[in-house]
Amino acid sequence: MQAPALSAEQQAPAAGAPKVTKVEPPNWWIGLTPDLMVLLSGHGLEVTKATCNLPDVVVERTEATQGGDYLFVWLKFGAHLRSGTIVCHLATNDGETSFELPVSNREPTARRFHGLNSDDVLYLIMPDRFANGDPTNDTPAEFPGSHDRSKPRSWHGGDLRGIRENISYLKELGVNALWLTPIVKNGAEQDYHGYGAVDLYAVDPHLGGMDEYKALAADLRQQRMKLFFDTVPNHVAPRHPWVAKPPLPDWFHGTAKNHLDAYSPVKNPFYGKAAPIGMSNDLFETIADPHATTAMRRNLTEGWFFGMLPDMNTENPTVAKYLLQNSIWWVESAGLDGLRVDTFPYVSRAFWQQWHAGLRRIYPNLTTIGEVFHPDPTVTSFFVGGKREWDGIDTGLSTVFDFPLFFAIRDVLLGGAPAGRIADVLRQDALYPHSEWLVPFFANHDVSRMASEPGSSPEKLLCAFGLVLTLRGIPELYYGDEIAMAGGNDPDNRRDFPGGWLEDAKNAFHQDGRTPEQQKIFTGVQTLLLLRRQHQALRTGTLFHVFSDHESYAFVRKTEDERLLVVFNNSKRSKSLSMLQADTPLADVLRITPIYGQAAAQTNGKEMKVDAPAQSVSIFSLH
Numbered sequence: 001m002q003a004p005a006l007s008a009e010q011q012a013p014a015a016g017a018p019k020v021t022k023v024e025p026p027n028w029w030i031g032l033t034p035d036l037m038v039l040l041s042g043h044g045l046e047v048t049k050a051t052c053n054l055p056d057v058v059v060e061r062t063e064a065t066q067g068g069d070y071l072f073v074w075l076k077f078g079a080h081l082r083s084g085t086i087v088c089h090l091a092t093n094d095g096e097t098s099f100e101l102p103v104s105n106r107e108p109t110a111r112r113f114h115g116l117n118s119d120d121v122l123y124l125i126m127p128d129r130f131a132n133g134d135p136t137n138d139t140p141a142e143f144p145g146s147h148d149r150s151k152p153r154s155w156h157g158g159d160l161r162g163i164r165e166n167i168s169y170l171k172e173l174g175v176n177a178l179w180l181t182p183i184v185k186n187g188a189e190q191d192y193h194g195y196g197a198v199d200l201y202a203v204d205p206h207l208g209g210m211d212e213y214k215a216l217a218a219d220l221r222q223q224r225m226k227l228f229f230d231t232v233p234n235h236v237a238p239r240h241p242w243v244a245k246p247p248l249p250d251w252f253h254g255t256a257k258n259h260l261d262a263y264s265p266v267k268n269p270f271y272g273k274a275a276p277i278g279m280s281n282d283l284f285e286t287i288a289d290p291h292a293t294t295a296m297r298r299n300l301t302e303g304w305f306f307g308m309l310p311d312m313n314t315e316n317p318t319v320a321k322y323l324l325q326n327s328i329w330w331v332e333s334a335g336l337d338g339l340r341v342d343t344f345p346y347v348s349r350a351f352w353q354q355w356h357a358g359l360r361r362i363y364p365n366l367t368t369i370g371e372v373f374h375p376d377p378t379v380t381s382f383f384v385g386g387k388r389e390w391d392g393i394d395t396g397l398s399t400v401f402d403f404p405l406f407f408a409i410r411d412v413l414l415g416g417a418p419a420g421r422i423a424d425v426l427r428q429d430a431l432y433p434h435s436e437w438l439v440p441f442f443a444n445h446d447v448s449r450m451a452s453e454p455g456s457s458p459e460k461l462l463c464a465f466g467l468v469l470t471l472r473g474i475p476e477l478y479y480g481d482e483i484a485m486a487g488g489n490d491p492d493n494r495r496d497f498p499g500g501w502l503e504d505a506k507n508a509f510h511q512d513g514r515t516p517e518q519q520k521i522f523t524g525v526q527t528l529l530l531l532r533r534q535h536q537a538l539r540t541g542t543l544f545h546v547f548s549d550h551e552s553y554a555f556v557r558k559t560e561d562e563r564l565l566v567v568f569n570n571s572k573r574s575k576s577l578s579m580l581q582a583d584t585p586l587a588d589v590l591r592i593t594p595i596y597g598q599a600a601a602q603t604n605g606k607e608m609k610v611d612a613p614a615q616s617v618s619i620f621s622l623h
């Protein structure tokens with residue numbers, strides 16, 4: 001009997017037969033971009049011919065690298081492309097293979113890509129630490145031993161389903177936009193925080209998959225809430241497969257063995273200033289300083305963060321294209337409203353200009369918020385877009401987190417600094433093209449919890465909320481501060497939200513699971529957020545200083561229809577403030593109605609007197 005012929009699959013592959021193991025991006029959309037650069041991973045990909053099955057898809061060129069372990073394929077799309085799957089055949093001297101690229105129509109854009117404005121309040125969640133909605137993903141098969149709730153640096157089981165299940169809590173509190181720390185695949189035990197990416201096109205399996213992320217985005221849209229994605233174009237994890245085998249020899253700045261350290265060689269006293277608390281030692285001033293030399297700057301933008309995180313070579317156009325497409329892919333996949341941009345000063349400004357231009361061509365309203373961890377507004381504002389700086393570059397960045405105000409609020413409340421320090425930050429608002437988009441905050445995942453700082457108190461915590469929610473901008477709150485969660489420095493500031501796990505003894509997502517102390521803060525924050533929604537002046541009003549001294553600061557938020565007075569007293573004692581009304585927005589005020597806090601106020605038409613309780617924020621409506 002004759003032996004049957006072997007099918008193609010059964011034949012032993014020739015040595016070096018081509019094989020595709022990964023396609024980046026894994027899918028795309030019709031009409032989004034005129035072209036696409038696809039990065040294939042695999043083996044034997046030194047192609048002699050590449051063709052796709054549709055007349056509207058043209059392979060413009062290909063480039064094989066690393067002995068055929070990677071292949072870049074530049075595709076051009078025609079005007080008549082229809083949804084379906086593009087199949088591209090690759091021929092090499094040793095055989096043939098193919099890859100698939102599904103392309104689909106875009107979802108209707110009406111309720112997507114809105115961006116933020118001062119009507120919004122951002123709430124920061126570290127997904128691993130908020131709520132465990134799906135215990136079956138706690139230890140993905142790929143990452144055995146990564147989960148241990150008793151270890152502060154292990155994965156704890158929180159996930160995207162847990163956030164979906166607690167949207168009602170966020171609505172009840174009164175926030176409407178979520179910033180999640182990075183959800184891209186990290187996997188490894190200590191990378192629960194998300195800043196150690198090993199795959200920029202996948203959701204970490206501990207958090208749920210891409211479907212779960214899209215479901216969260218859809219749930220939020222349904223509730224008219226917004227979603228921010230935390231993106232890190234500056235670096236990936238040391239264990240990213242690219243580090244051992246980069247797609248291009250200069251894919252990174254340097255190599256694992258030979259690279260600069262981002263830690264600046266220039267130390268803080270260079271500009272003669274004392275370092276404020278918590279200030280990074282990296283001198284972002286050198287980027288803003290037209291007189292600085294390349295030697296003073298290079299480490300910052302080309303060095304590896306912490307001396308260990310592989311730094312993307314964002315000056316290489318192929319790397320820049322990869323990163324732009326990756327950002328577009330996340331925004332389009334989930335219908336995002338914006339991106340929080342990590343380690344902003346560590347990436348070249350020319351890259352940011354290009355990256356923003358590419359994003360804004362598709363998403364003109366997308367908001368990007370840069371992390372510039374620095375106390376000086378002349379430095380933070382330098383990185384904001386909407387203006388060209390001395391280097392001729394407009395970064396395109398929408399806005400930054402208001403780190404100068406963060407430092408001032410903490411210094412005033414905890415360090416005994418004069419309350420006027422707050423006005424000192426605000427007086428520099430004209431440095432920003434849109435100070436109304438600044439993001440005031442008093443806490444995030446990188447600093448110790450306000451409630452646990454030496455000298456803190458529930459009253460001071462409520463003052464911090466009171467300031468952040470009434471000063472100009474788009475406030476950011478950190479999960480759990482609304483119930484006075486405790487915690488020291490990283491990772492202690494990232495404790496599990498009580499009640500997010502079935503086995504938790506107390507469930508602070510519900511009022512009956514909160515202690516009276518937790519409920520007091522929760523109610524205060526909820527009230528402030530409600531007042532913010534009810535009073536246009538708290539969201540968009542022009543801000544005027546009306547009083548400032550060592551212990552107190554008072555300001556007015558004014559619109560055409562409304563005047564509100566906010567009084568902050570940082571003293572340990574109650575205090576009486578007198579304010580002359582002439583030539584201020586207090587002029588002509590005859591009636592003062594308290595709407596928040598315990599302060600009392602009266603006026604004789606010329607002078608206003610406010611009796612403010614110790615360590616308090618109070619709000620009055622003026623008529």
Ligand SMILES: [Ca+2]
Binds near residue numbers: 135158159
């Ligand atoms: Ca889980």
Ligand SMILES: [Ca+2]
Binds near residue numbers: 302312348
């Ligand atoms: Ca860099």
